[in-house]
Amino acid sequence: MHIRFIRTLLFALVVLSMSAASFAQIGVAIRIGPPPLPIYEQPICPGDGYLWTPGYWAYDYDISDYYWVPGTWVMAPEIGFLWTPAYWGWGGDGFVFYDGYWGSNVGFYGGINYGFGYFGVGFEGGRWDGGHFFYNRSVSNVNINDIHNVYNSPARNNNENHVSYNGGNGGIDARPTAQEEAAARDRHIPPVAAQTQHAQAARANPQQRASANMGKPGVAATPRPGDFNDRGAAPAKAAGGPYTPANRGGNAPAASAAVHPHDLPPLTRSTPNTGNPKLDRKYQQQQDKVVAKQQQERDKLQQQQDQEHVKLDKQKANEATKQQVEQKHQQQTQQLQQKHQQQTQQLQQRQQPESREPGRK
Numbered sequence: 001m002h003i004r005f006i007r008t009l010l011f012a013l014v015v016l017s018m019s020a021a022s023f024a025q026i027g028v029a030i031r032i033g034p035p036p037l038p039i040y041e042q043p044i045c046p047g048d049g050y051l052w053t054p055g056y057w058a059y060d061y062d063i064s065d066y067y068w069v070p071g072t073w074v075m076a077p078e079i080g081f082l083w084t085p086a087y088w089g090w091g092g093d094g095f096v097f098y099d100g101y102w103g104s105n106v107g108f109y110g111g112i113n114y115g116f117g118y119f120g121v122g123f124e125g126g127r128w129d130g131g132h133f134f135y136n137r138s139v140s141n142v143n144i145n146d147i148h149n150v151y152n153s154p155a156r157n158n159n160e161n162h163v164s165y166n167g168g169n170g171g172i173d174a175r176p177t178a179q180e181e182a183a184a185r186d187r188h189i190p191p192v193a194a195q196t197q198h199a200q201a202a203r204a205n206p207q208q209r210a211s212a213n214m215g216k217p218g219v220a221a222t223p224r225p226g227d228f229n230d231r232g233a234a235p236a237k238a239a240g241g242p243y244t245p246a247n248r249g250g251n252a253p254a255a256s257a258a259v260h261p262h263d264l265p266p267l268t269r270s271t272p273n274t275g276n277p278k279l280d281r282k283y284q285q286q287q288d289k290v291v292a293k294q295q296q297e298r299d300k301l302q303q304q305q306d307q308e309h310v311k312l313d314k315q316k317a318n319e320a321t322k323q324q325v326e327q328k329h330q331q332q333t334q335q336l337q338q339k340h341q342q343q344t345q346q347l348q349q350r351q352q353p354e355s356r357e358p359g360r361k
Helices: 002-024 178-184 193-204 277-315 319-355
Strands: 050-053 056-060 065-069 071-075 082-084 087-090 095-098 101-103 126-129 132-136
Touching: 050 082, 056 193, 065 193, 071 193, 087 319, 277 319
Parallel strands: none
Antiparallel strands: 050 071, 056 065, 082 101, 087 095, 126 132
16 A cells, blocks of 8 residues: 555656646747748759758747748758748747648648748749759759759749738738648658757857847858858848847837737836935835736736637637737737826826925925
């Protein structure tokens, strides 16, 4: 009996430790989507058998910032395999990252137009034929003196907004097709070691961070994985659109981009300095009372919106319904923010006349 109790206790401890480890791996929800895709040119293909993998914005939770992983040419891990790019998608209460993979067919990548053959659906940059990869010269940068297995098939490419995520406010409105869903169930190979090392090098480079390059990375694409200093590496020609900073550390996103109350900047208080200590304490107490009430209203609205997110998940609501709810949440958050700003301004106006008369009681 004693041994059985010890075994039961040990099993419970193992389960708890596994649960704690799983919880620790869950990242904080990212409320602001990645910056627009930068504008850049594709480096020339370094040799036969290399396939293009487009660049993308990844997220570093340690510094709470997006960073650009350059597009690069990579050797396919198997003959006949193609690359399905990574993408970001709105998950109801934050953006979720879906890693890329190798497979016999190209799967769903959010409808994101990465260019160079990846125009939102499938891949038009080349095809496998008889164990060899043939490059479409209309969208792939290849040297025909070195690579002879080429063809020319014009492809339409309309990408004026350079949106880099699926769903949410301003995201691409696309759902996987039956063929893409089937591709997702095929046998896959995750990013090869060279791709993983390439992404790690981008993460370690401060200049690749969105906060440093403002959406225009110094290295947007490389000839081979990790070739950041190669003379063939391509810098971004321009950012794909206005840059909105993510929530970096204690710096909250701009109020105009806030969708939920916890996206808003922290509530602040001014420090009264009338020259009258008694009056300063009075003013401070007034501000504390207003800020405490405003924080309660933020928390209440956040709780209400969180409950609506849970309800949507249980109902398995479609993307259109989720976007409508998020738009409503953004309106609620903005209205609350405006209300609080008016309250703060009114309080400051009431305190100003007295602050001109330090001796008044």
